[in-house]
Amino acid sequence: MKFDAPASDNPIDRLKVVGQPVDRIDGPRKTTGTAPYAYERHEVVPNQAYGHVLGAGIAKGRITAIDASAAKAAPGVLAVVTTLDMPRLEKGVTNTASLFGGPDIQHYHQAIAVVVAESFEQARDAAAMIRVGYAPQRGRFDLTAEAPKAELASADSGAPPQEDRVGDFEGAFAQAAIRLDETYSTPDQSHAMMEPHATIAAWEGEKLTIWTSNQMIAWGKRDLARTLGLPAENVRVDSPFVGGGFGGKLFLRADAVLAALGARAAGRPVKVALTRPLMANNTTHRPATIQHIRIGAAPDGRITAIAHVSLSGDLEDGGPETAVAQTKLLYAGRNRLTALRLAVLDLPEGNAMRAPGEAPGLMALEVAMDEMAERLGMDPIEFRVVNDTQVDPDDPDRPFSQRQLIECLRHGAQRFDWSRRAATPGQRREGRWLLGMGVAVGFRNNLVMASGARVRLDRDRGVTVETDMTDIGTGSYTIIAQTAAEMMGVSLDKVTVHLGDSSFPASAGSGGQWGGNSATAGVYAACVKLREAVAGRLGFNSAEAEFVEGMVRAGNRGVRLGDAAGADGLTAEDKMEYGDLAKRYQQSTFAGHFVEVAVDAATGESRVRRMLAVCAAGRILNPKSARSQVIGAMTMGVGAALMEELAVDTRRGFFVNHDLAGYEVPVCADIPHQEVIFLDEVDPISSPMKAKGVGELGICGVGAAVANAIYNATGVRVRHYPITLDKLLEGLPATM
Amino acid sequence: MRPFTYERARTAAEAAVAARRPHAKFIAGGTNLLDLMKLQIETPTHLIDVNGLGLDRIEPTADGGLRIGALVRNTELAADERVRRDYAVLSRALLAGASAQLRNKATTAGNLLQRTRCPYFYDTAQPCNKRQPGAGCAAIGGVTRQLAVIGASEACIATHPSDMAVALRALDAVVETVKADGATRSIAIAEFHRLPGDTPQVETTLEASEFITGVILPPPLGGRHFYRKVRDRASYAFALVAVAAVVQRDGTGRVALGGVAHRPWRVEAAEATLPRGAKPTMAGILDGARPSHDNAFKLTLAERALASILAEARAEP
């Protein structure tokens, strides 16, 4: 089915099941520990052995020798595969560095060997016996030091790198009455999801099956086949449950490749989980940015000039963090400049993490906006309202499909008691605590991706949906079941959903907050086909047939839906594809984030007291799971604001704090009352579901709202994240 | 983790004798030792389980203090009525540490002997004098935000991570031990942990195979007890700086610091200035500090944390 005109009325609009805050249908399996996660799938294949990955102990250089004799002789060891035993592997389309490094080492903890043994402990012990000789080389590990050598980069690989310009930024900025010219920075961050990357691999002749934890099944299958030089049809990938990914599992990673190589060497199925220390340096991370922002405005607050240039680093052939994405679209202003600069670094591979681009971009832009509002003597909300735009500022003929940003801010201000905020910072005190409020805008573009599904109707077993869509904790199972139930006119318990298997139709997958809307739209398409098949079998005119309460009705005839299936059942498969609506309209999601913090006047410890997000993001398919997405994202935003930072050793070239003791993320005690409001919105431009994404919108802007609240509390403006207490101490009130 | 053999000791003396075996280690709660064994930072070949020795009681001593058995869990110690009433600084320090689950397992002796959280110590691909004497120290000149500002050496700049030990230092506790030959001794807490010097791998004055039987708290000090642990998140994090203080009505008192040195840091001579406020006192306590660019803030932070304690001490009855 092709979606190339705005959606008209359709069965989803009935909202009997869709739009309802139903519980997760996979909840009981998760709470009883019976949802199968990759590493624990003991039953899928017998005789599983354990693999342990050895990561390189240097960041750059060459392996001169590997002595694995002690490891091979260690108790329980079945096989040792080192990178020197192998011809160099192909690289997956989505991988920047090789997943099995060597003899050249591209980054710290790049995988260089896998040991397979009867037990996990034996494999780990033997891996430590491998002696590796290195010839280290000097690397480039310091973004600031490499900045002068950075080059212009493009957001889309393929497009020529260029500055994006509208009007005459320099001229307008020079003449602006009120100006801001500041530099902000965000650190490298780790996804730090609960479940590590994990895979069980089994060969049957030349056919390979992996049970794994991956957000994008079709990409994983393609890249695994490519890496191992197999025909794609020989590879099956199964990932029904994913214990968090946040972008860290978008791509094929070393666990899958080394489980497959280990299994081939051992002649047995092998399971591999990356250990926590490997996750930071072996896999991907959100790259650090240094962002230069200039804004010029007239005294009435209207922005006349805005420029945002973001620098980040990556390995050779890598890409930039697209931290200026929102600045192209968020505020009006006639003269504009955005650009990305990219430096080559020999740190581990930078890549997508929840809301790549906007998350770090807004951490800078929305602090800059707060600073501008102060210079203008305006309330930060009014300043944003004055600069709202209903069209793409680059191309005024392209309207936003929906844009309720002002409504988000106004509604939030009222709900949060914004009027109690002191306009002058450092005014409110409660015992040892300095109190402050901050606001920031959340903005994330909505992407639509082609997505397929197969739907089956059985006489007694109801409706079964199969798609390779994944549920990374987001609630995909549930919203897909809701979609099928709504379309087929049955209750939720009559729908069974199977996900994450590459033998199912390829879906949008989970990434870029496109999964919810796109995957359900694919299910919608398949259900439309199934409805036609049902109507056809019953001799109904399919345009007139109504699917309600387990019945199919047309005119005065009514048939039980199951009966229409017949003895063999009915199956339909389709795929939703998209025309050029996304070109003609700008599709984005919006939020107002409000935060109140308390800062210890003596020690500078910042503790968040209240948080509110007001979101406008199309139809909310399930307010309960959507809320969970947003509060989780807000939590991650607090982490980004206050504590998360992969600490770079710029001499040795690695992230030093590579475990959850050193890489701090918020704990329960850090997260106070969180409130989420979804504004009523349907977006017929996005898909027949009229929905958009929320999972990434929730993090966008939160960091800046926290930063602005800390400024309001203390009068100390911190432009370099995370805002740890050492950056506040000098500006806090004197003690005795 | 290396393969190891295992035995359960039945008496403290027996445990000390068993520990004469090369590469033997005691295991109590296991919350630190097992993590380090998994990473092959500790590689004992023999474990002596000391959980069944009955050293899990808190008893009054003849002079009005308390004897805490070596195997008393952190949770029980923190909750003990006498500790909460008379040694609140200790109770608060314990509750500021780790998580409830860990405190349920962690023991008094194990807590004293927990090893540093220096991130380079945790990465066996990095040179570390504490892990591998003579290998060099990767931390010096590297990421040092958490590391020591005082008492460090050219060989090691790690800190001792315990909260409990900081409170014990303020209380002048005494560690009681037994050796393999049956001899017992009492080690003042001030003498128990060492500075790194040229031998950062030697962290205490315990002898090989010497076994801790308990910790003695002297009679109560009175005064108001504070434990201010400053950290980047609200819970479940090691201290950037921790201040244990016992402040008397007349403004005199004691101060010990955590998070700044290779052992709980206390300078008794500097406490004389406590009635004059945090600035002179902390200047005395941290005299000779040699922080790095990344952790110089700890000096200001320690002073400000103490100032806020003193303000609180003055404000309330």
Ligand SMILES: Cc1cc2nc3c(=O)[nH]c(=O)nc-3n(C[C@H](O)[C@H](O)[C@H](O)COP(=O)(O)OP(=O)(O)OC[C@H]3O[C@@H](n4cnc5c(N)ncnc54)[C@H](O)[C@@H]3O)c2cc1C
């Ligand atoms: C995630 C995490 C967070 C933590 N956070 C904190 C924190 O914030 N603050 C804090 O203070 N601590 C913290 N800890 C450390 C925790 O307090 C220690 O792990 C615990 O106290 C160790 O006690 P244990 O009984 O488990 O020791 P074990 O691990 O059993 O032993 C530790 C060492 O003591 C030796 N030993 C044990 N008993 C004796 C004895 N009787 N005589 C001689 N030697 C003995 C062992 O041989 C071993 O070398 C944390 C730990 C973890 C894992």
Ligand code: SF4
């Ligand atoms: S500071 Fe001490 S523990 Fe850390 S790396 Fe150096 S020697 Fe090892």
